[in-house]
Amino acid sequence: MHQYLKAIGFENIQTRKDLKKLLKEVEENFTHQTIVSYRPGEDFCEFQKEFGQDVGITLCGELDDEEHFEAAYYFPYFEGSGVTTYAEIDVQRKIEKEQYVGLCEDSKIGISLIFTLQNGVEYMREKQAGLAKDVQTSVTFSGLAQGGMILLPVNKNEQQILNEKRASDTRRELMNAARKGDQAAIETLTFDDMDLYSKVSKRLANEDVFSIVDTYFMPFGAECDMYSIMGEILAVRERINRMTGVRLYQMRLNVNELTFDICVPADSVMGEPEIGRRFKGTIWLQGYINF
Template sequence: MHQYLKAIGFGDISSKRELNEILTQVEDSFTQHDLIFQDDEMDFCEYQKEFGAGLGIALCGDMDIDESFERQYYYPYFIGTGITSYADVYIERRMDKESYVGVCEEMKVGINLIFHLQNVVEYLKERQMTKHSIKYSSVTLSGLCNGGTILLPVLKDKEQERKQQEEVHNRMMLMSAARTGDPVAIESLTMDDIDTYSKVSRRLITEDVFSIVDTYIMPYGIECDHYSIMGEILELQRIVNEYTLEEVYVMKLEVNGLSFDICVPVKGVMGDPAVGRRFKGNMWMQGRINF
């Protein structure tokens, strides 16, 4: 059973029989259906069924010439809104199945963000038509969380916010230069990291770490597309899973200068979320390439 079914409101599923009933419903009464040619006898097929606004289950497999569908795998999905990044994205196929991950080289966070690709069929069609390089405009990221904690915001005045934005911009410029091999930029980044470590070590003696660190995103666990995050809540709404009637929060977060939506069950959140407060949790990152 998929670990993140709970994130979209299927937390009470306790048996494989219940799961198979839901997957059969996805196949029989789908919201969206896409397929793409693989060879003379088989097409790659994807069924999607929405169980709430922007959230649902996708079912992928092979369809033969007799239109008989053979299920390969399924996954819960949550479609984000807006544009998260205009950075370069590279797509790689997983070794074990017709599933793809994207690698987004976003300078704002300082690491390559790896996400599960949601619009696989659209990507494969673009690849078949262009044959060579695929042109895209941006990427929209989203996340599934099984739970999390609400934290109060860090108090900052306008001058501190302006200074922080300036520092982020300067660091992005240095990282861009360092990637081209600029030795001065590499040395500057190294010295900045040493200074930051020294300042944080001194402050931790008398302060809590979450009053020092405003937001963060970093890899979590052994899966490449899992992250531990803490971000400021920009927008908040409740959505009901139409099948289970469970409520989930949909939050738009600002994390290290990036904005993306996450989906988390109401009963899995500790604290009272509100715009301006912070959310801390672990998430499975998904994304769509905007062609």
């Protein structure tokens, strides 16, 4: 049973019988259907059913000549908005099933971001049409969270904001140069990190860590597409899962200068989300490649 069903309001799914009933509802009363040629005599089919604004369940499997559908896997999804990043994307198939993960590098983060691909069947179709392996396009990220915490913002004046922007731009240029093998850039980044570590260590003696660090994006746990994040809330809206009646918060965040949306059950959030405050939690990262 997928643990992130709770993130879109299905905390009531406790047994395999409940899950089968839910997936049958997706198959029989789908909102969207996508089919792509798969193997001789078989197509690969994707059913999607919305259970609220921008949230739902995707069910994928094989469809034979007699229109018999055999489910292979499912996952809850949350559709993000806008464009998060323009980057070179590498898409890989999972070993055990026809599901895909994407990998892209954005200099704002400084690490490779791995995400579950929402439009995997569309990727299969593009690949059959001759899509290159490494795609230079845009990605829309979104995140599902089971819970989280609201923190107050860090108070900054205009000069501090301007200085941080300049430092961020400089670091991004150094990161890009370092990726190309620039030895001077690599050494500068190393010394900057050592200097930053020293400054933070001194401040931690008298300050709380969340008054020093105002945003972060870090891998979490053993799963490659799980991340611990903290970011500024740019927008927040409350939605309802139409089947269960569970309230959901959908928030647009700025995390390390990456902008994307997350969805989390309202009752699992500690604090009141408002624009300007910060959200802290663990997300399952999804991405939609804009072909």
